[in-house]
Amino acid sequence: xxxxxxxxxxxxxxxxxxxxxxxxxxxxxxxxxxxxxxxxxxxxxxxxxxxxxxxxxxxxxxxxxxxxxxxxxxxxxxxxxxxxxxxxxxxxxxxxxxxxxxxxxxxxxxxxxxxxxxxxxxxxxxxxxxxxxxxxxxxxxxxxxxxxxxxxxxxxxxxxxxxxxxxxxxxxxxxxxxxxxxxxxxxxxxxxxxxxxxxxxxxxxxxxxxxxxxxxxxxxxxxxxxxxxxxxxxxxxxxxxxxxx
Amino acid sequence: xxxxxxxxxxxxxxxxxxxxxxxxxxxxxxxxxxxxxxxxxxxxxxxxxxxxxxxxxxxxxxxxxxxxxxxxxxxxxxxxxxxxxxxxxxxxxxxxxxxxxxxxxxxxxxxxxxxxxxxxxxxxxxxxxxxxxxxxxxxxxxxxxxxxxxxxxxxxxxxxxxxxxxxxxxxxxxxxxxxxxxxxxxxxxxxxxxxxxxxxxxxxxxxxxxxxxxxxxxxxxxxxxxxxxxxxxxxxxxxxxxxxxxxxxxxxxxxxxxxxxxxxxxxxxxxxxxxxxxxxxxxxxxxxxxxxxxxxxxxxxxxxxxxxxxxxxxxxxxxxxxxxxxxxxxxxxxxxxxxxxxxxxxxxxxxxxxxxxxxxxxxxxxxxxxxxxxxxxxxxxxxxxxxxxxxxxxxxxxxxxxxxxxxxxxxxxxxxxxxxxxxxxxxxxxxxxxxxxxxxxxxxxxxxxxxxxxxxxxxxxxxxxxxxxxxxxxxxxxxxxxxxxxxxxxxxx
Numbered sequence: 096x097x098x099x100x101x102x103x104x105x106x107x108x109x110x111x112x113x114x115x116x117x118x119x120x121x122x123x124x125x126x127x128x129x130x131x132x133x134x135x136x137x138x139x140x141x142x143x144x145x146x147x148x149x150x151x152x153x154x155x156x157x158x159x160x161x162x163x164x165x166x167x168x169x170x171x172x173x174x175x176x177x178x179x180x181x182x183x184x185x186x187x188x189x190x191x192x193x194x195x196x197x198x199x200x201x202x203x204x205x206x207x208x209x210x211x212x213x214x215x216x217x218x219x220x221x222x223x224x225x226x227x228x229x230x231x232x233x234x235x236x237x238x239x240x241x242x243x244x245x246x247x248x249x250x251x252x253x254x255x256x257x258x259x260x261x262x263x264x265x266x267x268x269x270x271x272x273x274x275x276x277x278x279x280x281x282x283x284x285x286x287x288x289x290x291x292x293x294x295x296x297x298x299x300x301x302x303x304x305x306x307x308x309x310x311x312x313x314x315x316x317x318x319x320x321x322x323x324x325x326x327x328x329x330x331x332x333x334x335x336x337x338x339x340x
Numbered sequence: 341x342x343x344x345x346x347x348x349x350x351x352x353x354x355x356x357x358x359x360x361x362x363x364x365x366x367x368x369x370x371x372x373x374x375x376x377x378x379x380x381x382x383x384x385x386x387x388x389x390x391x392x393x394x395x396x397x398x399x400x401x402x403x404x405x406x407x408x409x410x411x412x413x414x415x416x417x418x419x420x421x422x423x424x425x426x427x428x429x430x431x432x433x434x435x436x437x438x439x440x441x442x443x444x445x446x447x448x449x450x451x452x453x454x455x456x457x458x459x460x461x462x463x464x465x466x467x468x469x470x471x472x473x474x475x476x477x478x479x480x481x482x483x484x485x486x487x488x489x490x491x492x493x494x495x496x497x498x499x500x501x502x503x504x505x506x507x508x509x510x511x512x513x514x515x516x517x518x519x520x521x522x523x524x525x526x527x528x529x530x531x532x533x534x535x536x537x538x539x540x541x542x543x544x545x546x547x548x549x550x551x552x553x554x555x556x557x558x559x560x561x562x563x564x565x566x567x568x569x570x571x572x573x574x575x576x577x578x579x580x581x582x583x584x585x586x587x588x589x590x591x592x593x594x595x596x597x598x599x600x601x602x603x604x605x606x607x608x609x610x611x612x613x614x615x616x617x618x619x620x621x622x623x624x625x626x627x628x629x630x631x632x633x634x635x636x637x638x639x640x641x642x643x644x645x646x647x648x649x650x651x652x653x654x655x656x657x658x659x660x661x662x663x664x665x666x667x668x669x670x671x672x673x674x675x676x677x678x679x680x681x682x683x684x685x686x687x688x689x690x691x692x693x694x695x696x697x698x699x700x701x702x703x704x705x706x707x708x709x710x711x712x713x714x715x716x717x718x719x720x721x722x723x724x725x726x727x728x729x730x731x732x733x734x735x736x737x738x739x740x741x742x743x744x745x746x747x748x749x750x751x752x753x754x755x756x757x758x759x760x761x762x763x764x765x766x767x768x769x770x771x772x773x774x775x776x777x778x779x780x781x782x783x784x785x786x787x788x789x790x791x792x793x794x795x796x797x798x799x800x801x802x803x804x805x806x807x808x809x810x811x812x813x814x815x816x817x818x819x820x821x822x823x824x825x826x827x828x829x830x831x832x833x
Contacts (some may be wrong), residue, residue, distance in 0.1 A: 145513050166515045173509060182375065183563045192503055201496055220790035223783035228561035248514075251421050263711065265741070265791045273791060278660045 096159050097122040098252055098283040099144055104153035104183050106139050113139045115307045123251075127285045128298035128314070129158065132327050137287045141254045145171055145284070156260075167196045170239045170250035174257050180230040187225040190215055193247025215243040218273075220338045234261035244271065253277065253284040260289075262311045269296050294318055345422070353473045354480050355539075361487040361598070362532075362539040363548065367574025368494055368567050369532050370425050370553035370575055372525060374503050375563075381422065381436055383546040384441030386533045388418035390448025390542065391812060393453060404478045415530025419523065470541035470593035479538055486535040488761060490528050494567070501525070502563060515628035519809075539578070540593035543723055547597035550576060558611040625641050631727045632657070633697055634666040636708045639695035643686045652830060660706070664830060699755040700727040700735055702748035707738050709749040716749040740784035743825035761830035766810060766823055768802045768831065775799040777830040793819055 099121035100336070106114040114136040121127065129137050142148045144155055145164035157165035170193075194208040216222040219239040229237060238258055245253060253274075259267045274284050280300075285302070288294065294301060294314065301318050303309040309326040310317045392414025393407050400406020418440055425436040452464045466474070475483075487596045494501065503511040504521045512518050529549075536545045556570035578760075581596030586597075609617050630797040638656045642648040654664050668684075669675045676690030686694070704723040708714040712723075730738075739745075748754050759781050768774055776794055780786050792799070794814065804811040821829070 147509060147512055160827060167512065169513065171510060171513045173507070175722075178507065182568050183557065183561050184502075184506055188502070188563070189506075192499075192507075192510070192514070195499055195503060195516070198499075204499070213539070222786045223786075269793070302438045 100156040102154045106152040117308045123283050124281045125300045126298050127300045128294050129287045129302045131304035168250055169252045170245040170257040177281045186224050190244045193244040212247055215246040216282055219243040235263045235266035238262050255286045257287050354475045358483050358539050359582050361483050361572035361573050362536045363578030364571045365490050365532050366485045366548035367552040367571040367767040370549035371567050371570050373549050374553040377548045380437050382549045384547040385415050385529050386542045388441045388444035389533055392542040397544045411534040412530045415623055415739045419526035444713050467542050468543050469591055470539050472539045472592045483535045486531045536569045544593045550602040551604050555607045558607040558614045569763050632667050636694045637684050648684050695755045697727050701731040702754040703738050706745050707749050737784040739789040744828050747762045763831050764827055765829040765831050766826035770802050773801045774831045774833045777832045780830050
């Protein structure tokens with residue numbers, strides 16, 4: 096069964112169409128790179144999968160069920176720019192949010208939740224930063240905080256919007272390793288990504304998007320010059336910088 | 341009214357209790373209003389309850405509960421109208437707020453004037469500026485009830501308020517209804533406005549909501565502390581405001597608002613870290629420290645060339661005689677140099693501290709070249725600035741990130757601290773099986789290992805050793821650890 100099944104999805108903002116008639120089956124246990132030029136509708140696709148925006152037509156099924164039923168199976172890591180870094184919250188406050196979905200209304204967070212959060216902090220190598228205000232961290236550390244929270248949520252499907260912006264290269268590589276590890280544990284991971292030069296190393300599947308679905312599938316088969324040209328149309332010059340053969 | 345009299349009268353006691361409750365409730369609730377950038381909405385809601393008050397007065401026969409209900413309903417209608425316009429009409433968000441609340445407020449004012457002309461006992465001024473000294477027992481019970489309800493709501497629903505305020509989109513994906521929380525907050529806000537109406541009046545409620553909260557935000561980086569501090573400032577502001585009212589025979593609401601503003605101004609100037617005075621002093625201190633540190637560093641450099649003298653220092657630093665004398669005196673007072681007759685010498689402690697600056701400079705240069713891909717020729721000036729800014733902590737972090745380099749880009753040695761692990765990774769022979777010890781130099785070293793894929797208590801086998809790398813195997817994975825890093829890693833066999 097597909098982790099995410101999209102049938103005839105169209106989305107528009109203010110009468111301007113952003114996504115047109117998308118049909119796609121995202122296989123479980125794979126690491127997808129979601130690629131396309133600016134305005135291709137990559138973030139919109141995520142928001143539609145998460146049920147955050149109204150869709151014009153079409154249907155999104157998660158694990159064969161409606162989004163509402165499967166909310167807790169998905170975790171979303173937004174772009175860094177969408178976060179208020181001055182907010183009076185510590186690293187631990189943020190990571191503990193990952194335990195909220197497991198709690199009934201009025202039920203308190205307990206020691207077990209704290210242990211799970213601490214383990215996630217250790218897994219991401221930031222346990223020594225637990226009491227820091229989030230704005231005091233470096234870009235790489237900030238991204239690790241959000242991944243730690245995602246780990247706490249113990250979800251099956253990860254949706255990450257440009258996780259490597261403002262992150263140092265060492266941390267980026269480590270994060271990719273963790274994503275590959277998660278994938279081997281059966282998690283499905285979708286990553287919006289801009290740097291075409293690393294696609295082959297990072298992702299075993301790609302989704303090429305430019306308002307409509309250009310192509311998707313195994314990286315070797317789909318990530319071809321022809322498909323990329325179709326996705327990026329007028330922006331071909333970007334490609335000269337990449338390592339495409 | 342004399343203070344003595346005021347507190348002897350039931351009215352005075354009631355006024356005091358009501359003010360404390362209102363200050364506390366508004367202070368706590370205001371934190372969420374401020375953090376959600378909803379100050380204008382708070383103000384709008386406060387004004388817009390007016391027609392509801394009149395309806396309650398006319399229909400419900402001026403009963404406390406009737407006025408309360410009318411006001412809350414008006415508040416919620418306002419919140420809904422504002423949201424509806426913002427989502428469905430092409431009007432700017434803040435304009436939508438302004439349009440709705442001025443309309444509601446105007447209807448309320450016109451209606452009150454009409455009702456009052458017809459002989460009803462309804463004083464517009466009391467709603468606008470409060471009438472805390474005219475509270476009845478039932479008013480006070482209502483205020484107390486509302487305060488308990490609002491505070492209890494904040495405690496019980498804290499995590500929902502936190503999540504939807506900090507990251508509404510994430511809260512939504514976690515199955516928290518952001519819309520429900522928004523309207524619940526609007527309900528609490530309407531409650532708070534009604535309860536505060538008598539104490540400070542609708543025009544100034546917003547001051548009790550946003551001023552203590554903004555003050556608290558200057559004083560702390562944690563939401564829980566912010567709520568407590570803001571509530572405390574709210575209480576102080578209303579009590580002091582009430583005392584001022586008594587002494588100067590003025591109106592309570594404005595006195596409370598002005599007191600809250602004074603607290604805010606105090607925080608603006610004197611808050612630790614975020615206050616203007618702190619920032620100013622910090623800048624001045626930094627400027628002086630830079631002069632001082634430059635003097636120390638040049639002293640070491642001249643000492644190393646055996647040409648340490650006042651004149652040489654003066655030439656290298658470009659300071660005037662007085663500045664240099666001042667800084668040399670400071671160095672001497674701190675035992676970093678010794679000065680005899682025409683003799684200038686650096687002490688061992690001076691060498692140690694100057695070496696710290698050299699370490700910062702060279703580490704930063706290495707960082708710029710290795711991590712920022714800058715050219716070795718363009719980095720010196722950058723490092724001149726940064727050597728004064730880098731804390732020991734930051735140096736340790738950079739050093740770990742660069743795997744403990746021994747030489748800077750110009751080939752000069754980077755002074756390292758003399759830490760030696762009990763048993764270092766680089767000391768292991770090929771084929772040794774060992775694990776990374778719990779006990780390491782610092783957390784940055786642990787993070788660096790984590791980046792390379794080496795967690796603590798993971799066992800590994802040494803596979804190969806070269807001049808630059810030690811190759812180890814963890815599970816099935818082969819990892820190359822730079823020798824400079826391996827020198828610092830503590831292992832157990």
